Amino acid sequence: MNGIQLHKHDLQAGLDLGPIVAIDTETMGLDPRRDRLCLVQLSSGDGTAHLVQIIPPSLGGRGADCPNLRALLTNPNVTKLFHFARFDIAALENGLGVVTAPVICTKIASKLVRTYTDRHGLKELCRDLAGVDISKQQQSSDWGAADLTPEQLAYAASDVLYLHAIWARLKALLIRENRLAIAQAAYDFLPTRAKLDLLGYQDPDLFAH
Template structure:
């Protein structure tokens, strides 16, 4: 394949011209480069790559005066259901577009979804490995961890960014043929259609995602939370990632061995200098053992508890839930033998098994997954009807 023709666009006028030329496209290959708490605070869009089969457009949002407004012609293309948008591993991209610009991408084809449904591997495949496996080409990924917010972009960065979309049409077409040969084209259609429903939701308790919470006692969670939130406040003010205010590992360490007073906080290692000045030093002092007033954590919702459904069951109900889980485990073994372990995991992952036990297949699974389960039940004389309804409806 030839070298991509690259147009690097830095003004609203150029963006509008590119959008005008892309209006008649039937499909576009899309990728984003963005910074997620590595070099600045928050998630920041750094580059948009679009390939129409002829030209790779690199749209730079950083020089734009009003990116949300000046990029709207591009967002209109992404919202247009008549244009197929080809991505590789798109969830982080579409979440960012939804979060920052209220863009809900329509008509998505994800080559990582296609590859996963071939059932050749358990893990998501990187774009570089997929290009090598399907096209026999080595693509330089040396710029993968670049600071995409730094300007000017190097020529190497531009070529890297262009390659992220340049091969997507050929990959999508090859994978589509392979899936059709396996009778799985409809699987991909259903999974890709479901990507339109992916939406960004704000996490009100982000500190619960921190690995450090497992190194503290439950009673220490209020201090862990308040120290996390103070670090986040300073990071936002400085426009720095929180780890530059102090490292993630220090969070649980400061909770387990909290400085006793202002002087202790001033000499504490690994804290950004801004924390050791007012008003933040006073806020840190308020977290010291003699001063801290713990506000209890709100009770976890059902979605935030681990295995909330099974914990509520006992006696006969617990036995029925166990029976349903055993049937699903049996079916997973049969699908592994009849097809392979990778497809079995796509239909009955541990998460899906837990959801089916509670909610039933009709609410949890896509049509293609239900078809596989029905066929496995028929082939092995098992009762699919036992799995369809929510648990509360089980006789």
């Protein structure tokens, strides 16, 4: 049974999650400029998920006052591993005021090397690369609730528990297909891409004709 540890407001001091940390976020919606950051999930790949509930001061919480989490997100010696990092980086910058870096994105990696399919969602990657079926049933639930349900916590944990295994498979494919360097260049640009989204350059896309 995978372990889930819920932290109110911040990670515990001194928690070492290793050199590569899988991270995901849950928000009130899909617009990082508008929708509140509610939960940040992290895992070192050891089968345990640490879930940090971000509660705004208006609801009795501390909001962006989470120094341990913010330090991890900005630590240049810790690589943050995401699936669809573009959204999560924007949500973290808008919610916590930090630029998360350096980063890896498994969705970008999948699109670069799994060109034989158009299915690059986390559910498909978990099934195809990690041999795990995850449920997305709680994806549209209320993440801003004061008390999250066991089903919500299990869903949130599943978004980070398998990213290390998925990345190991994708990295091997990137090396095999000689695309690791172009993937790294894309990862390096992601914090800027997220900042452009927060500035409103999401639609129309700044890079469109």
